[in-house]
Amino acid sequence: MRVLIILSLIFLSFTSFAEEGEQIQKVKIPQDIIKQLDIKTQKIQKRVLKITKKYPAIVKDDLTLSQVIYSPIDGLVKKLFVKEGDKVKKGQKLALIYSPKLVELKSQLYLAKVQLNSSKQIFEREKKLYEEKVVPYSRFFEAKINYENAKGKVKALEKTLLAFGEFENELLVLRAGINGYVAKQNVVLGDSVNLNKQLFKIHSHERLWVVAFVPVVDTDIFRKGLKVDVISPLGKTKATVDFISHSVDPDTKRVEVRTIADNTKETLKPNMFVDVVISKTLPEKLYIPVSAVVFNEGKVFAFVFENGEFFPVEIKIGKRVEDYYEVLSGLKEGDEVVVN
Secondary structure, three states: OHHHHHHHHHHHHHHHHHHHOOOOOOEEOOHHHHHHHOOOEEEOEEEOOEEEEEEEEEEEEOHHHEEEEEOOOOEEEEEEOOOOOOEEOOOOEEEEEEOHHHHHHHHHHHHHHHHHHHHHHHHHHHHHHHHOOOOOHHHHHHHHHHHHHHHHHHHHHHHHHHHHOEEEOOEEEEEOOOOEEEEEEOOOOOOEEOOOOEEEEEEOOOEEEEEEEEEHHHHHHOOOOOEEEEEEOOEEEEEEEEEEOOOOOOOOOEEEEEEEEEOOOOOOOOOOEEEEEEEEEOOOEEEEEHHHOEEEOOEEEEEEEEOOEEEEEEOEEEEEEOOEEEEEEOOOOOOEEEOO
16 A cells, blocks of 8 residues: 555656646655665666667669670671570670671771772872872872772771671670679570660679668668678678668558678579668767656656655657667756666
C-alpha cells in the first residue's frame, strides 16, 4: 500500500505540472522504498555516439561499365571467338566480319595509291621542266593540282577505312572495349549484321551498383560520397554512396540509395540480395536515455532526482539515436534523471 501511495503522489505532481503549469511539486521518497520500487537514476551527459545500421539491398550491373557491340558496316559474321558467359579482357578479339563494301573500299584505296604514285612522278617531272623553263607554268600547275587531288583521295579513303576500325586481311575485327563478361550474344556464325543489330553486350563486374532500401526517417544519415560496407554470402566489400532517390517507392515505402561497390574480389553478383551496413560517428551532444523520457498529451517530460526528491521537468528532444534522444532544452549536463 505504501508503494502505491508514493507512486500516486509522483503521478499527481506530474499531472499538476503538465496540465496546469503550477509550481512544481517535489516528492521525497525514502531510500528503502526507492530500492523496493527498483527506481534507478542516471546522470545525463554529452556523448559522442556511433550508430550502426543495416539495410536490405540488391546488386545490379553498373551501367556505366557496360558496352554493347555493333558492326559499323553491313556484312556477315565469318568467325566468333567468344560466347555468352565468357569472361573477356579489354582489347580481346570477339569476331571477324566480312563486308563487300570494305572490300570495295580497299580496292579503291589500292587504285588511289597507284594513281597517287603516278601523279607524283608526273608532278616531279613537270616541276623540274618548269624550273628549267622548258614547259609553261600552266603545265606545272596542272600536274601539281592532280598530285594534290590524288593525295587527298588517298587520305579520304584511309580515314574512311580507319573509321570502321581494325582489319585482319579483308575482315573487320571487333574487340571488347572493357574487362567483363559477355552478358548477351545475339549472333551465330554466318549471321548478317548491320548498325541496327546488337552483336554482344558486355558487363564489367569489377564494380557493381548496390541499391539499398532505406526508411525515410534514415535518409538524412546518407550523403553522396559516404563510405559503407556491403555484406554478401561471399564476403564483405566497400562501397560509396553515389545517389539518393528523390522519391519514395510506392511498394516498399522506402527510399532507394545507390552505392558503387568494389567487386575486384568477386564477392558480389548481379541480382544478389545483400545488406548495406553504415557506421557513422555523430558530433558530441547532450543525450538522455529513451527510458527516461515520458510523453503526455503532446508534451515531453523527464523525472529529475535532486537532493532525494523527484520532480517532473518539461523538456524538448531531438531525433532518436539508438537508445538515446538528443536533449534540446530543459536539462543540462549532470542532471540526474529516473531511467527506470
